[in-house]
Amino acid sequence: MSTSTDNNASITQESGPSAAVQDIQKKIVVRTADGEVFNLKEEVAMEIDIIKTFFQEDSISYETVMPLPNVEGWEMVKVIEYCTKHVELKHKVDGYKERKAFQALFVQNLSTKSLLALTNTANYLEVKYLLDFLCQAVSEQIKNKDVDYVRELFGVENDFNDEEYEQVKAEAPWAHENLNNDLH
Amino acid sequence: MLKNKEQELQHLPEHVVLNILCRLPVKSLIRFTCVSKRWRSLIISDHQFGNSHFQLAAAASHLRHNVLISAGTTPPEMLRSRFLSLSEEANFLIRNLNWPWPSESYRDILVMGSCNGLVVLGHCNSLRNGLNSLPLGQRYCRYFERLVIWNPSTGFFREIPCPNFQMGMVKLREAEQEREMSGVCYGFGQVSASDDDYKLVVIQSLGGFMVVHVFSVRANCWKIVKASCENIHKVVTRSFTRI
Numbered sequence: 001m002s003t004s005t006d007n008n009a010s011i012t013q014e015s016g017p018s019a020a021v022q023d024i025q026k027k028i029v030v031r032t033a034d035g036e037v038f039n040l041k042e043e044v045a046m047e048i049d050i051i052k053t054f055f056q057e058d059s060i061s062y063e064t065v066m067p068l069p070n071v072e073g074w075e076m077v078k079v080i081e082y083c084t085k086h087v088e089l090k091h092k093v094d095g096y097k098e099r100k101a102f103q104a105l106f107v108q109n110l111s112t113k114s115l116l117a118l119t120n121t122a123n124y125l126e127v128k129y130l131l132d133f134l135c136q137a138v139s140e141q142i143k144n145k146d147v148d149y150v151r152e153l154f155g156v157e158n159d160f161n162d163e164e165y166e167q168v169k170a171e172a173p174w175a176h177e178n179l180n181n182d183l184h
Numbered sequence: 185m186l187k188n189k190e191q192e193l194q195h196l197p198e199h200v201v202l203n204i205l206c207r208l209p210v211k212s213l214i215r216f217t218c219v220s221k222r223w224r225s226l227i228i229s230d231h232q233f234g235n236s237h238f239q240l241a242a243a244a245s246h247l248r249h250n251v252l253i254s255a256g257t258t259p260p261e262m263l264r265s266r267f268l269s270l271s272e273e274a275n276f277l278i279r280n281l282n283w284p285w286p287s288e289s290y291r292d293i294l295v296m297g298s299c300n301g302l303v304v305l306g307h308c309n310s311l312r313n314g315l316n317s318l319p320l321g322q323r324y325c326r327y328f329e330r331l332v333i334w335n336p337s338t339g340f341f342r343e344i345p346c347p348n349f350q351m352g353m354v355k356l357r358e359a360e361q362e363r364e365m366s367g368v369c370y371g372f373g374q375v376s377a378s379d380d381d382y383k384l385v386v387i388q389s390l391g392g393f394m395v396v397h398v399f400s401v402r403a404n405c406w407k408i409v410k411a412s413c414e415n416i417h418k419v420v421t422r423s424f425t426r427i
Contacts, residue, residue: 116196123200131203139207147218154196156220168218175215 028055029065036073037065040080047083049126068125075121082106082130103133112141112153144180202226228339284332284341294327296384297372303334304372304384325349325368328386333401347386347397347406 028045031037042062046052054066068076085102089095107115119134142150151158160168169176205213205227217224285293285307296304306327328349334341370386384399396409 119200119204120196123197131200135200135203136207138204142204143208143212147215150216150219154201154219156223158219159221160218165218168224171217172214175211176218 026062028062030068030076031065032068032071032073032076034073036076038076038080041084043087044080044083047086047127048079049128050124053126070124071121072117075118078106078110078118079122079125079127079130082133083127086129103137107137112138115141116153146176146179198226283336283339284334284343296327296331296370299373299382301335302372302382303336305332305334306330307332325388331384333382344384344399344401344404345406347399348408349388349397 026042027039028042028051029037029039030045030051040051045055050068051066054060055062055064071079085099089099092098110118115134115138119131119138122131122134142153145153150156158165201223205216205223208216213227217227284305288307288309292308294306294308296306298304307330308326328346331344331346332341333344368386368388370384372382372384374382381400381402383401386397386399388395388397397406398409399406
């Protein structure tokens with residue numbers, strides 16, 4: 001493959017002794033389960049521990065496309081969105097309000113089911129602060145829901161028989177009342 | 185896509201489920217013990233979870249007020265549990281509570297104090313220790329051998345280490361030890377609302393002077409605090425008002 005020594009701006013630039021000294025925003029490429037390919041800025045990619053480990057531990061070249069078989073395209077979009085904002089706010093002194101506003105918008109159009117899927121993904125990708133944020137968001141959404149809702153959401157099977165269920169429910173019947181109506 | 189995702193969610197790692205659960209208010213948690221046997225066991229008995237939720241539960245302001253009834257000397261046949269709850273929310277029905285040492289004799293349990301819905305219990309096996317033959321001050325010390333912080337509304341409890349009473353004794357001559365251990369007083373509470381920590385304070389009275397032991401729930405360790413006698417009086421008063 002011939003190298004054009006003038007062409008320093010392209011990302012397909014071969015690395016090696018003739019590589020440009022000029023500032024190129026290093027990119028890391030990943031491919032999600034549905035075949036979508038994402039170019040991440042290096043600083044954003046390094047927020048995602050599974051990606052960081054992959055490239056740094058074995059000094060794998062950034063030209064390698066990292067496969068992410070457990071991640072859907074839409075999830076990757078959201079993760080990149082969050083991590084990009086996180087990196088941006090790192091350098092800001094007083095980003096509290098901005099972060100809160102961003103977080104509110106971030107979850108706005110996500111169903112609880114999607115939120116949970118994203119939580120699972122954040123765990124797989126190993127982005128701790130995103131995982132914690134999403135767990136908090138999920139807990140807010142489920143705290144006033146009944147047992148059936150939670151079972152359906154988490155895909156948990158009820159292994160209590162009728163008698164057992166009535167027994168455990170009877171331990172604190174007040175905990176099963178006034179749901180979805182609470183102000184908190 | 186949805187089908188795969190649903191299957192995947194069933195394999196949500198336990199620590200992620202815990203991460204979500206530990207953020208829930210007490211009422212939700214208690215309700216979710218009915219979701220499945222696995223969830224029930226996670227919520228009730230997982231040690232790590234109990235610890236991380238401990239501070240959350242203590243701060244839950246939406247917990248309704250209950251009255252804790254402690255059955256000290258009533259014969260066991262009359263009441264099925266050492267501790268019962270009288271709840272305004274449950275139409276003043278009396279409920280037997282699950283508590284840390286259900287198989288122990290009622291007499292061997294001492295309620296040390298309570299704060300924000302948390303109760304400190306001490307236990308001493310009276311038969312084994314020949315409690316009745318000891319002078320009163322030393323008798324109370326024995327209850328510190330097994331300590332637990334208990335949340336009656338959720339059933340969570342956490343054993344805490346016992347204080348080192350010998351540390352104070354070191355100062356006295358051997359001959360004086362038996363006589364001088366004249367008493368111990370204690371209190372449990374929160375030093376300030378903003379500090380998410382509870383302290384158990386035990387003041388060992390050793391004749392002429394006092395040794396103050398302070399246990400921090402968050403740090404999970406005991407410290408001995410130096411205090412002069414005038415200050416002791418203030419500490420004691422402050423501790424007791426928090427119970």
